[in-house]
Amino acid sequence: MEVVKRTRMSPEDRRAQLLELGARMLAERPLEQISVEEIADQAGVSRGLLFHYFASKHDFHLAIVRHAGADMLVHTEPDPALEPIEMLRTAVAAYVDYVSDNRNTYVSLLRGSASGDEEMREEFERTRAAMADRIIAYLPRVGITPDARAALAVRGWIAFVEEATISWLRDARITREELIDLHVAALPAVTLGASAAAALLQ
Amino acid sequence: MEVVKRTRMSPEDRRAQLLELGARMLAERPLEQISVEEIADQAGVSRGLLFHYFASKHDFHLAIVRHAGADMLVHTEPDPALEPIEMLRTAVAAYVDYVSDNRNTYVSLLRGSASGDEEMREEFERTRAAMADRIIAYLPRVGITPDARAALAVRGWIAFVEEATISWLRDARITREELIDLHVAALPAVTLGASAAAALLQ
Structure with missing residues (x-):
């Protein structure tokens, strides 16, 4: 697993980073296999911090899908x-x-x-x-x-x-x-x- | 609950009857709320007999959906x-x-x-x-x-x-x-x- 140095980020940037990692993972596996733990590890944050941005795994998945939809609309x-x-x-x-x-x-x-x-x-x-x-x-x-x-x-x-x-x-x-x-x-x-x-x- | 007299039916007729009851119930509630027990009761057969025709609840639901699709195609x-x-x-x-x-x-x-x-x-x-x-x-x-x-x-x-x-x-x-x-x-x-x-x- 890639080790990422913990860096200070604005809440907006952190949220965007987590969604970006989620969207990238979605290209490789179905949504239901996107694990909060892996995303938190990749971002170098705790599982708890991720749940500060997204209330539940389901909420995180919804936000990834919203992000993917918005990305398609931009493109x-x-x-x-x-x-x-x-x-x-x-x-x-x-x-x-x-x-x-x-x-x-x-x-x-x-x-x-x-x-x-x-x-x-x-x-x-x-x-x-x-x-x-x-x-x-x-x-x-x-x-x-x-x-x-x-x-x-x-x-x-x-x-x-x-x-x-x-x-x-x-x-x-x-x-x-x-x-x-x-x-x-x-x-x-x-x-x-x-x-x-x-x-x-x- | 309606009480139905147990009657002898050919296996084909019995299967058709169970599907017909399932399809009728599907008009009133979502598939996941169609209970095998209720259908068996309505048909006046045991739960065990229903599972003789359909291997599982999921198989029964699939058969109801197939039945509904075939019905639409006929109409x-x-x-x-x-x-x-x-x-x-x-x-x-x-x-x-x-x-x-x-x-x-x-x-x-x-x-x-x-x-x-x-x-x-x-x-x-x-x-x-x-x-x-x-x-x-x-x-x-x-x-x-x-x-x-x-x-x-x-x-x-x-x-x-x-x-x-x-x-x-x-x-x-x-x-x-x-x-x-x-x-x-x-x-x-x-x-x-x-x-x-x-x-x-x-």
Whole structure:
């Protein structure tokens, strides 16, 4: 085990360090195997100090998941200087690359036993809601009214992207570019829905 | 508690009866609260006999979930005598009505703690795979080649339908008809994707 010298840190820095260590460990093993003792050892602090920042092991795990969600949102932040479709493509590409780089974390969180925990699911929901809000704010720029139907389509699209990306990570039978195209084309397709698909539906 | 006379049943009928009682109880409470004792009492059999059919409580719960999945598939069976889009609409309407009628079961299974159990997730996956196979088999009838990209789009569409339907069951801000339209329009939209959405992407 790596021995780390005990250093003085501000509470904010210490908290961030503990979460960072937790998030790094999450890339290697499922959440339920992340031990508070190991993280405390790696940070060179006592188990008691860790529980000063996080009330329980479960709270620590929730905070790691929140940290991972926030990290994903930062990495996929859309660039408002781009044209709408280019902005969407860039954000989707960043998402695909981010989850490819963090596939263990991503797949084990969303499809692992964490998904059976209500508070964990609420964390995932918060991340998805933040993604949905971003997209809904962008709809008027492509001429789509962000009404109740569009909001539901956006929620569905996020589930579409999540599922298709996880399937692709498990068995990539199309290229990264093709996957990005699939996601990008699907958003206007589902939010416009009736009109874009009208030709076929006639 | 209802008293049921012990009757002789064939093993198949008895097994079906136990599953049926389990599925009915699932409409009223989460899976983890389904007690083997209560089911055995309702069926008028001993706990021991129930364990003759299902090796453990967990096995019994898995069998209930499999039974619920099969029941949903039967209720949403497409009618091949219909025109393709009408066939899709009828199947989607049957799905929306089925999950509306069984909303407690459906939402608690897919978004409850059962989703944290690996064998449960495998059951859900089997049901989704059966839905996907049905749809993939139908794609050539609407002129879509069922290649790897289309297969991924179909998996994504199933997640889309599931998520949008669950959101709608929780907070119905559009009508049943509008939800069905959203789902129906989304399938050709995502599987055709690039071409249907081409106009906007240019």
